Amino acid sequence: MAKKSYSSGSGPSQRQLRVGELIRRALSEILQRGDIHDPDLNRLSVTIGEVRVTPDLRVATVYALPLGGEGKDDIIALLAKNKWELRHLINKKLALKHSPDMRFRLDEMFDKMDETRRMFEQEHVRKDIERADSRDEDEAEQE
Known part of the structure; x- marks a missing residue:
């Protein structure tokens, strides 16, 4: 077949x-x-x-x-x-x-990358990322 x-x-x-x-x-x-x-x-x-x-x-x-x-x-x-x-x-x-x-x-990939960089530089987004990173570290320590 x-x-x-x-x-x-x-x-x-x-x-x-x-x-x-x-x-x-x-x-x-x-x-x-x-x-x-x-x-x-x-x-x-x-x-x-x-x-x-x-x-x-x-x-x-x-x-x-x-x-x-x-x-x-x-x-x-x-x-x-x-x-x-x-x-x-x-x-x-x-x-x-x-x-x-x-x-x-x-x-339009370069424009999208620039927009993504701008998004990650925003203060409230940076705080969310830092919070998520600290939660991942806490979970890794508990295992």
């Missing part, structure tokens, strides 16, 4: 993670070297934070952010405009069986 192609777990498979990382590295290298024939895209420094691939490896969602955070909307539009050339270069570089269709999204 054939094994199901989709895992029953909630997260991505090892294959999805591996292919996503390969695409992220290739895309970063292509953008860094300026292999694209678009001068507007070549003059910008782009950070590729993550690439998520669907289970069938046909669609790759690329999370990108311009270095310094300025021109966020422009970078997504430029990447989308040049996606066919990027797809061609990635396929040539990685020799994948199927070149995934790429969708570009703004990487």
Whole structure:
């Protein structure tokens, strides 16, 4: 009996993670070297934070952010405009069986990390954390 192609777990498979990382590295290298024939895209420094691939490896969602955070909307539009050339270069570089269709999204992870840091710096949150830490220490001593 054939094994199901989709895992029953909630997260991505090892294959999805591996292919996503390969695409992220290739895309970063292509953008860094300026292999694209678009001068507007070549003059910008782009950070590729993550690439998520669907289970069938046909669609790759690329999370990108311009270095310094300025021109966020422009970078997504430029990447989308040049996606066919990027797809061609990635396929040539990685020799994948199927070149995934790429969708570009703004990487908001850095904003979320900044917000989390601000939250942990608030006085009432810090007190709650210290209280929880002291309770954990008391429980460890009792055992």
